Amino acid sequence: MDTARGLPLEIARLDKHYADRSGTRRGPRQVLRGIDLEVEAGAFVTLIGPSGCGKSTILRLVAGLDADFSGAIRVGGVPIRGPDLSRGMLFQEHRLFPWLTVRQNVALGAFHSGLGAAALDAHVGGLLERVGLAHAADLFPSQLSGGMAQRASIARTLAGNPRLLLLDEPFSALDAFNRLALQLELERLWLRTGITMILVSHDIEEAVYLSDRIVVLEADPGRIRTVVENRLPRPRDRVSPVFNALKARLFEALHVETGAPPAGLADPAHTPEEAIR
Structure with missing residues (x-):
């Protein structure tokens, strides 16, 4: 993997508020507080947590789609100043x-x-080959399955040669078979390109399979x-x-929020230290 292609990310003391539109006059609602996170160039990092914890908000801020925050966000050592082709974003819907x-x-x-x-034409053809859609190049989105449409969306995002790829639950609407297939394809792309990837997911197994x-x-x-x-x-x-031990550890970390015990999974106390820190 060529990590020179990826860009590092630094988030420092990040706070984010949304205005209260409920009419209760309670003032702005804080959705993020004191986020400190460093992501090395070429790393694969996944954000997990309960709904409403601000995972997608973090992606939007890093993408430059929302500039209303306090703290610092730097990509490649440079503060973000809005959207940039070096940062690609893939959404839950294919948006073709x-x-x-x-x-x-x-x-x-x-x-x-x-x-x-x-x-x-050569660039696009190569991307379609990479995501397994060369045979579907002249089809319209209405003629594609959900998995094919999301692969087309991945190819479109990669067409701009991003060095940081932000993925907001891109496989959540897919059936289990297509989800597994695209997880494998995403891992191959990451290993081949060295792009820094940050994934938002509610799927603990997906996080363990893909992430550093x-x-x-x-x-x-x-x-x-x-x-x-x-x-x-x-x-x-x-x-x-x-x-499964690492899955159990993550279930335990989420236990306070989910209220669900890590039933039936391996005891994290018996996890080999060389694999999980």
């Missing part, structure tokens, strides 16, 4: 333009690349509860005792 073909949608992601027609580090947040207001290092070797075995 229905009147454009798959090829045209992906090409739109490279609109500001400055590539000539031939180079752009898992950031557990709690709500009201959103803040970091703990950070779990994941040193399990790749490729990861989803049914191994150490994999």
Whole structure:
């Protein structure tokens, strides 16, 4: 993996408030408090936590889609000043333009690349090959399955050659088979490109399978509860005792918020220290 391609991220003392629109005159509602997080270039980090803890808000702030916050967010050592092609974002919905073909949608992601027609066509063709959609290049979004549409969305995001990829539950609407297939594809892309990736997920198994580090947040207001290092070797075995032990540790970290015990999973006290810190 070429980590030189990825960009590091630094978040320091990040606070975020939303205005109260309920008419109760309680004042602004704080949704994030004191977020401190450093992500190394080329790392894969997942944010997990209960609904309302600010996971997606963090992504929006890093993407530059919302500039109303206090604290500091620096990407590659530079404070963010709005959206930038070096930061790509993938949403829960594919957001493809229905009147454009798959090829045209992906090409739109490279609109500001400055590539000539031939180079752009080769670039788009290569991306479609990478995500397994070369055969569907001339189809419209209405002709795609959910998994195919999300793969097209991944290709469009990669078309701008981002060095930091922000993923807001991109597989949540997919069936189990397509979710697993796209997790594998995302891991391959990460290993091949060295792009820094930050994933928001409610799926603990997904977090353990994909991540180097898992950031557990709690709500009201959103803040970091703990950070779990994941040193399990790749490729990861989803049914191994150490994999399930790490899942158990994350369930335990979320226990206060979810109220659900880590039933039936391995005791985290017996987790090998070399795999989980």
